[in-house]
Amino acid sequence: MKIGRNEPCWCKSGKKYKKCHEDRDKQKRITVQDVIDETKKATERVCLHPEANENVCNEIIRAHSIQRAAILQKISRNQHVYSFGAKIGAMIKTGRIEPKLIGINKASTFTGFCNYHDTEVFKPIEASSIDINNEHIFLTAYRSLCKELFAKKYQSNMIPLTKQGDKGIRVEDQIAFQSFIENYKSGVEAGLNDLLESKKIYDSYLLSKNYGDVIYYVIETGEISDIVVSGRIHVEMDFNGNELQTSEERLDYSKTLDEISFSMLMRNSNGLIIFSCLKNEKKSIEFLKSIDTINDADLPNSIVRFSFEYFENAFMSPNWWEGLSAKNKEAIIERMNDSIVFTKRSNNALKDDGNNYVSWKILNRHKNF
Numbered sequence: 503m504k505i506g507r508n509e510p511c512w513c514k515s516g517k518k519y520k521k522c523h524e525d526r527d528k529q530k531r532i533t534v535q536d537v538i539d540e541t542k543k544a545t546e547r548v549c550l551h552p553e554a555n556e557n558v559c560n561e562i563i564r565a566h567s568i569q570r571a572a573i574l575q576k577i578s579r580n581q582h583v584y585s586f587g588a589k590i591g592a593m594i595k596t597g598r599i600e601p602k603l604i605g606i607n608k609a610s611t612f613t614g615f616c617n618y619h620d621t622e623v624f625k626p627i628e629a630s631s632i633d634i635n636n637e638h639i640f641l642t643a644y645r646s647l648c649k650e651l652f653a654k655k656y657q658s659n660m661i662p663l664t665k666q667g668d669k670g671i672r673v674e675d676q677i678a679f680q681s682f683i684e685n686y687k688s689g690v691e692a693g694l695n696d697l698l699e700s701k702k703i704y705d706s707y708l709l710s711k712n713y714g715d716v717i718y719y720v721i722e723t724g725e726i727s728d729i730v731v732s733g734r735i736h737v738e739m740d741f742n743g744n745e746l747q748t749s750e751e752r753l754d755y756s757k758t759l760d761e762i763s764f765s766m767l768m769r770n771s772n773g774l775i776i777f778s779c780l781k782n783e784k785k786s787i788e789f790l791k792s793i794d795t796i797n798d799a800d801l802p803n804s805i806v807r808f809s810f811e812y813f814e815n816a817f818m819s820p821n822w823w824e825g826l827s828a829k830n831k832e833a834i835i836e837r838m839n840d841s842i843v844f845t846k847r848s849n850n851a852l853k854d855d856g857n858n859y860v861s862w863k864i865l866n867r868h869k870n871f
């Protein structure tokens with residue numbers, strides 16, 4: 503590659519070549535300490551409430567919701583759960599991610615609300631147990647949305663360090679690495695924009711307290727789930743393999759796609775698995791309808807496949823994870839690692855993969871459409 507030392511680097515970092523990829527193959531690889539240092543800087547501490555301002559917002563808290571703290575406690579063993587950790591680490595190491603035990607107090611780094619707004623907004627779903635109504639479902643979705651936005655900002659803030667993950671490797675591998683990161687970066691940026699747009703809409707519902715447009719599908723199980731996941735995705739295909747938003751639409755980052763929020767919570771000693779969207783999100787409603795076609799015997803495993811197909815922030819009960827067969831574990835690890843590559847998800851990704859992961863008992867299904 504012929505490139506002047508003062509020209510912009512080929513990797514699109516915006517830096518001059520001499521300050522970027524020149525002699526990168528001879529540089530020292532990124533260390534765990536580099537990642538830890540950057541993690542601190544990349545973790546924002548701002549209140550995401552639409553009426554946030556310095557006169558109202560008191561200290562930013564590092565909060566589990568009471569719900570989440572309770573459920574993590576329930577699935578933990580000696581205060582530990584399994585987690586895959588961040589994909590970003592795997593990318594830097596270019597290895598594969600596998601679950602590790604972490605302390606439940608480390609199972610979330612969500613510093614996205616001040617104490618005042620966190621308490622005020624989420625009081626209805628914290629003080630009493632969650633009811634299955636539009637207001638409570640909206641608040642769980644709002645919380646998932648804010649957490650997802652927070653996580654996406656973090657990923658975005660980590661990209662400059664991630665781009666240095668090719669220090670000390672061969673030039674041809676640097677090119678492949680940078681093209682992978684560029685692809686990753688456009689996905690993160692598109693995701694961030696989508697979330698910011700959705701946040702505006704959800705903020706207006708929050709402020710007006712008018713929750714009439716909330717659509718939900720809630721599954722109540724006879725036991726607390728062995729995994730705890732929450733987040734927000736744009737729907738791609740339904741549980742039966744029907745494409746809902748085409749791969750062209752998925753890759754057109756300028757388009758806003760229909761989305762769903764997903765949370766796994768509990769009520770008394772039962773599990774609550776909550777999917778929701780808004781009334782005008784027709785594709786999302788089609789997705790919810792496809793859940794309704796799954797019979798009670800298949801539904802728990804369908805939820806597990808969905809969770810690991812889409813969400814990296816899954817926390818797992820140690821007793822459950824360690825009790826899985828080697829084949830089941832491998833299927834989950836494969837699914838998680840495959841999902842690092844953003845563009846190749848098959849329409850059949852959510853269909854039966856022949857593995858039996860869980861045997862939760864379906865008690866009830868609640869829907870409002």
Ligand SMILES: [Zn+2]
Pocket residue numbers: 511512513514515522523
């Ligand atoms: Zn460069």
Ligand SMILES: [Zn+2]
Pocket residue numbers: 549550551554555558559560615616617618619620
């Ligand atoms: Zn605040």
